Amino acid sequence: MPTWSMLYMQDSASPMMEELSYFHDFTMIIISMITMLVGLNMLFMYKYKMSNRFLVQNQTTEILWTILPVFILLMIASPSLKALYLLDDPFSPSITIKATGHQWYWAYEYSDFPDLEFTSYMIPEVDLTENSNRLLETDNSVVIPFNTPIRMITTGGDVIHSWTVPSLGVKADAVPGRLNQMMFSIKRPGVFYGQCSEICGANHSFMPIKLESVPMKTFINWVELSE
Template sequence: MANHMQFSFQDASSPIMEELMQFHDHALMVALAICSLVLYLLTLMLTGKLTANTVDAQAIELVWTILPAMVLIALALPSLRILYLMDEVNEPDLTLKAIGHQWYWTYEYTDFKNLTFDSYMTPTTDLPMGHFRLLEVDHRVIVPTESTVRVIVTANDVLHSWAVPSLGVKTDAIPGRLNQTSFVASRPGVYYGQCSEICGANHSFMPIVVEATPLANFENWSSLMSS
């Protein structure tokens, strides 16, 4: 959960989010190195140490051709690796279907019979003390920790987007189309997200709450809900 005036990422609660944060730091360091090099060259030009003869040198032309190519490769390789990791869903332990509506979510646990519910934002007037305004819902998504959860995302009316930053997932919900993503919750906790695609007047009022719990607790909850 983000804190007030927090400008950094939320704490990573899944392996893929940890990968994304590491790539962010890697890309930031590359950008910092490029800016430092450009400032250094500008300083040389302003002080007259970089002469016209230096600019016309064949060696310099070779360097400013090869160096950008190496920088692009250094960015592309880890980026492609993360893209493949995010798209790969092998033998999930649990499949969850999220259907976007104006302006709530419907969840179906396809591995269980009769385990379907709607999730609406809890009105401010009904919000218990200590809960988050505009982020709490009446029915949370419950998932087991250390398990691969596949989320199939679609919509019933207009474009929506199912996003939970701490888990590193964001997938568009498109009417007539099934998109999928997956995540592994590393530890128990409650993770908040919101619809991340403008979908109408109440776009800001369809939050997502995922509660990760140990497997034994999840089994008890699923048995109770599907009975």
């Protein structure tokens, strides 16, 4: 059942998404203040029948209208540059995973572990169990230890796809013949979902992404069972 909370972004599960959420909220406050200021100014002019001479022919007002936007842009630029740096923070990854987009499924390779690779197909609606998420469940999940630096490398096997997980704040195109990379770390255990965000054909909406964040010990056990 949809709720009002679903209109907002998903709960952040990584430091990058936290920074993006903060930047979104901060910018929305500034936009709201600008909208209120302009609206009150128009209302004031309409109520007191003031002409445009007060706005375009008054030297003090013109200086204010010029300097104020500069300070607003500087206020927005500071958290924006910080968020951009975190999105491309070149830290040393502990685990590297390669995601290859195909029509219409994902294939994964764990570069640090030999012979650990698998495909991930969406589970049909008729095979879903109770409390499963329609169009989001997969037969194989990407298992990742939390609080661990992860490097995800993306490429395409046929057409352009896009590997996206909103709660982690990560999105990278999977382009055939090209490798893109993104760095992230998950700060808490749980299951996180994403989907291909590039229109890649008829079944574009049927290639979901499912990540399971687990403790390191559980991850090691999963690797030993999967190899």
